[in-house]
Amino acid sequence: MKTNDICEKTLADMEEGDKARIVKVGGVGAIKRRLLDMGIGRGEVLKVERYAPLKDPIQINIKGYSLALRVSEGRLIRVEEIS
Amino acid sequence: MYRIAVAGNPNSGKTSLFNNLTGEFQHVGNYPGVTVEFFEGFAYFRDLKFKLIDLPGTYSLTTYSQEEVVARDYIINEKPDAIINVIDAGNFERNLYFTIQLLELNLPVVIALNMTDIAEKKGSFINALRLSSILGVRVIPTVAKKGIGMEDLKEACFETIHKHIRPKPLSYPHELENALHKLESVVAVSSEFTGHYPPRWLALKLLEDDEHILKRLDDVESRNTVAGILHDVKKHILAHSGEDSQTAVVEARYGIASGIFRAVVKLKQISGKMFTDHIDAVVCSRYLGPLILLAIVYGLFAFVFKISDELKWIPLFNGDWVSPVGLFEHFFEYMGFLAKEHIGNKLLHSLISDAFIAGVGGVMCFVPLIFFMFLFIAVLEDTGYIARVAFILDRVMRVFGLQGKSILALIISGGLGGGGCAVPGIMAARTLREEKDRLVTMLVVPLMNCGAKFPVYAVLIAAFFSHSRGLMMFILWLLSWIFALVAGFTLRKWVIKGEQTPFVMELPIYHIPTLKGVLIHTWYRTWLYIKKAGTVILGVSVILWAMMYFPRIDSSNFETARSGALRELEQKLVNTKYTSLLPLTEKKLSEMQEEFSSFPAYLEYEKKISAVKIDEAREQLLNSFAGRLGSVFAPVSKLAGFDWRDNIALIGGFAAKEVVIGTLGTAYSLGSDDEGQRSLSARLAADKNWSPLRAFALMVFVMVYAPCFVAVLTIKRESGSWKWALFSTLYSTTAAFIIAVLIYQLGGLFF
Ligand SMILES: Nc1nc2c(ncn2[C@@H]2O[C@H](COP(=O)(O)OP(=O)(O)OP(=O)(O)O)[C@@H](O)[C@H]2O)c(=O)[nH]1
Numbered sequence: 094m095k096t097n098d099i100c101e102k103t104l105a106d107m108e109e110g111d112k113a114r115i116v117k118v119g120g121v122g123a124i125k126r127r128l129l130d131m132g133i134g135r136g137e138v139l140k141v142e143r144y145a146p147l148k149d150p151i152q153i154n155i156k157g158y159s160l161a162l163r164v165s166e167g168r169l170i171r172v173e174e175i176s
Numbered sequence: 177m178y179r180i181a182v183a184g185n186p187n188s189g190k191t192s193l194f195n196n197l198t199g200e201f202q203h204v205g206n207y208p209g210v211t212v213e214f215f216e217g218f219a220y221f222r223d224l225k226f227k228l229i230d231l232p233g234t235y236s237l238t239t240y241s242q243e244e245v246v247a248r249d250y251i252i253n254e255k256p257d258a259i260i261n262v263i264d265a266g267n268f269e270r271n272l273y274f275t276i277q278l279l280e281l282n283l284p285v286v287i288a289l290n291m292t293d294i295a296e297k298k299g300s301f302i303n304a305l306r307l308s309s310i311l312g313v314r315v316i317p318t319v320a321k322k323g324i325g326m327e328d329l330k331e332a333c334f335e336t337i338h339k340h341i342r343p344k345p346l347s348y349p350h351e352l353e354n355a356l357h358k359l360e361s362v363v364a365v366s367s368e369f370t371g372h373y374p375p376r377w378l379a380l381k382l383l384e385d386d387e388h389i390l391k392r393l394d395d396v397e398s399r400n401t402v403a404g405i406l407h408d409v410k411k412h413i414l415a416h417s418g419e420d421s422q423t424a425v426v427e428a429r430y431g432i433a434s435g436i437f438r439a440v441v442k443l444k445q446i447s448g449k450m451f452t453d454h455i456d457a458v459v460c461s462r463y464l465g466p467l468i469l470l471a472i473v474y475g476l477f478a479f480v481f482k483i484s485d486e487l488k489w490i491p492l493f494n495g496d497w498v499s500p501v502g503l504f505e506h507f508f509e510y511m512g513f514l515a516k517e518h519i520g521n522k523l524l525h526s527l528i529s530d531a532f533i534a535g536v537g538g539v540m541c542f543v544p545l546i547f548f549m550f551l552f553i554a555v556l557e558d559t560g561y562i563a564r565v566a567f568i569l570d571r572v573m574r575v576f577g578l579q580g581k582s583i584l585a586l587i588i589s590g591g592l593g594g595g596g597c598a599v600p601g602i603m604a605a606r607t608l609r610e611e612k613d614r615l616v617t618m619l620v621v622p623l624m625n626c627g628a629k630f631p632v633y634a635v636l637i638a639a640f641f642s643h644s645r646g647l648m649m650f651i652l653w654l655l656s657w658i659f660a661l662v663a664g665f666t667l668r669k670w671v672i673k674g675e676q677t678p679f680v681m682e683l684p685i686y687h688i689p690t691l692k693g694v695l696i697h698t699w700y701r702t703w704l705y706i707k708k709a710g711t712v713i714l715g716v717s718v719i720l721w722a723m724m725y726f727p728r729i730d731s732s733n734f735e736t737a738r739s740g741a742l743r744e745l746e747q748k749l750v751n752t753k754y755t756s757l758l759p760l761t762e763k764k765l766s767e768m769q770e771e772f773s774s775f776p777a778y779l780e781y782e783k784k785i786s787a788v789k790i791d792e793a794r795e796q797l798l799n800s801f802a803g804r805l806g807s808v809f810a811p812v813s814k815l816a817g818f819d820w821r822d823n824i825a826l827i828g829g830f831a832a833k834e835v836v837i838g839t840l841g842t843a844y845s846l847g848s849d850d851e852g853q854r855s856l857s858a859r860l861a862a863d864k865n866w867s868p869l870r871a872f873a874l875m876v877f878v879m880v881y882a883p884c885f886v887a888v889l890t891i892k893r894e895s896g897s898w899k900w901a902l903f904s905t906l907y908s909t910t911a912a913f914i915i916a917v918l919i920y921q922l923g924g925l926f927f
Pocket residue numbers: 185186187188189190191192193232233290291292293294318319320321322558559687688689690693
């Protein structure tokens with residue numbers, strides 16, 4: 094589905110304070126499962142709280158709690174921005 | 177007696193709840209085959225005794241992490257009579273996800289709905305009764321920190337056991353139910369496959385690609401039938417939901433969780449941000465964050481050293497004031513004094529004072545330091561700040577094959593310029609959930625400049641670099657970090673290979689730590705350290721001492737020399753006021769020492785005797801097992817500039833690095849002619865075989881080579897295998913030798 098640009102955005106493209114809805118969680122094996130277990134699933138809404146001082150990892154808020162993950166993991170999470 | 181397991185998410189308050197239920201009577205059980213420790217304790221309800229087992233906190237029950245496997249194997253294989261599932265009510269939905277996985281096992285679960293106080297502050301009110309009727313298990317609201325709800329919880333456990341309360345079956349979305357149904361019927365046929373697992377759970381696990389369960393399937397006759405159906409249903413799920421079956425199962429669970437959430441939680445809009453968000457906005461911010469981190473770390477060291485070693489705040493009987501470290505030192509000095517006074521036997525005295533007091537005492541003197549360090553760290557851990565440290569530094573550490581949480585272990589081991597200890601550092605690596613990261617961290621942690629390496633640096637720097645002490649210390653500090661990071665990089669690249677482990681970490685909300693929680697934590701870790709000193713260090717000290725003490729040489733030559741000197745003195749005393757004292761004995765002389773002290777002939781005699789003693793001791797040491805061993809290595813160690821005495825000291829350093837300087841001290845004072853008047857530094861500086869280069873090579877060698885024995889044992893325990901313990905010894909010693917030779921040889925070209 095290359096038609097819709099928004100779908101190509103990942104969590105790693107989001108800025109501080111942005112809100113987004115998860116479209117798809119990529120990756121395989123342990124990494125994917127870990128993300129899913131932490132509540133990162135399709136349809137979920139998250140908010141980017143901040144980036145660490147060196148711009149990596151990212152701190153997000155999801156399901157009412159705070160989660161840190163690396164930018165490389167953020168790239169596995171396709172999102173659409175919501176306002 | 178009933179066995180009750182406590183399970184739940186990390187940070188759900190499991191430990192607090194456990195401590196509150198059990199009181200102080202807990203100990204650590206180590207279960208066969210696993211390296212993760214469980215805390216065990218006892219709780220009493222009416223006239224019943226419960227044995228509680230605190231399982232590792234996990235988010236899920238997969239096979240991807242060691243802790244999850246441990247928790248799940250315990251629950252399935254040990255079949256506890258009941259399971260208390262601690263839920264963080266302030267984080268309800270994600271905690272429910274774990275609960276659902278427990279309920280899938282169809283076990284007697286009791287839910288402790290914990291942190292209800294925080295949930296209410298967040299504006300979410302949970303209807304425990306409704307939750308209970310939906311899930312079919314007892315739900316008890318608790319505030320573990322304050323001990324609220326503990327009696328009810330015990331009663332609920334009792335009831336659950338006696339009334340055989342089991343959860344209601346959960347229903348998944350239609351597609352998944354169909355798949356489960358099909359799988360269940362083929363799975364249930366083979367009793368060798370099901371064993372004591374519920375068939376429905378096995379079916380779920382098959383859909384989740386669970387490695388352990390798939391492996392189990394390999395040995396089952398009907399495996400082809402099961403595999404065939406599994407393949408079909410998975411294909412069906414993929415076609416239908418656009419996701420693989422594992423994802424579908426997880427999503428189904430979260431679906432159930434959010435359904436329950438909507439049914440039992442009443443949300444009230446709370447205006448403004450939570451306390452935690454305000455703190456994070458400062459503590460994790462771009463510029464201020466790292467500065468605060470530095471300040472806290474600096475504060476840790478300032479506090480620990482001030483309170484344990486610098487400030488004299490403990491009164492003694494005689495009115496003096498000492499520091500806690502001073503108190504320990506006084507104690508062991510006094511023991512030494514007692515030993516000297518009361519133990520006549522030469523062998524026994526040497527054993528007590530050189531092996532027991534010098535060996536064990538030397539290590540025990542670090543107890544206050546260790547205690548306060550752990551205290552500070554326990555406070556940091558309980559507040560939730562450590563997770564932020566990992567967050568801030570992960571990017572830096574990753575370059576070197578480590579990750580954010582490794583930093584804590586490195587700091588504890590002395591990463592800030594000394595005073596640390598690798599043993600607690602290695603234990604701190606436990607907070608790393610990924611096996612590989614944990615291993616690499618454990619292997620590089622001993623490279624830091626721990627407190628035991630300090631005396632070695634101090635002596636050698638005083639001897640050869642007295643004009644640039646600060647610079648030298650700085651260079652050594654820098655080198656330790658360079659070596660650690662390079663080692664991390666190298667290990668990760670060539671030894672502990674594999675894809676980068678994910679770094680997905682919860683940042684828990686901040687808590688004000690409780691005194692009880694902090695003290696239990698601190699004491700547990702300190703006690704481990706003390707136990708080590710009393711067992712391992714004691715053993716090694718005795719062995720080392722014996723190696724330096726035996727075999728005894730034939731001392732008759734030295735006897736003759738001594739009595740020769742005595743006779744000489746006698747002759748000089750004839751016709752002086754001392755004539756009446758003749759004939760002299762050594763004992764008599766030592767009693768009259770003061771009177772004689774200005775008598776020239778006596779001084780000469782003393783000089784001779786001490787020369788003889790030194791010769792004898794030197795001869796003795798060279799001839800001892802340790803001396804012979806040192807000599808064996810001498811041809812090789814020469815490359816790095818070390819002679820046989822250095823070798824003995826370094827071999828001793830395997831037991832504890834403190835031993836290095838002590839042994840060098842003995843070896844050199846035994847081999848010199850000044851009767852211990854000069855310090856080891858002065859002696860080395862005057863020795864023409866020594867050079868600044870040799871000293872530098874030795875310091876670097878001590879920094880890098882094998883972790884001390886206790887650290888090696890700790891690595892064994894924490895990694896669960898001798899393989900890594902051995903590897904850590906070998907790799908570091910090899911590296912140390914290569915580096916030392918390079919320094920000595922290349923340096924020799926220039927200096
Ligand atoms: N306000 C409040 N704080 C609590 C409650 N229960 C525990 N805490 C605090 O929450 C923090 C975490 O509690 P722990 O008992 O260490 O949690 P845990 O689940 O054992 O966490 P891990 O050891 O990381 O698995 C501590 O600072 C506790 O003091 C509670 O009911 N209310």
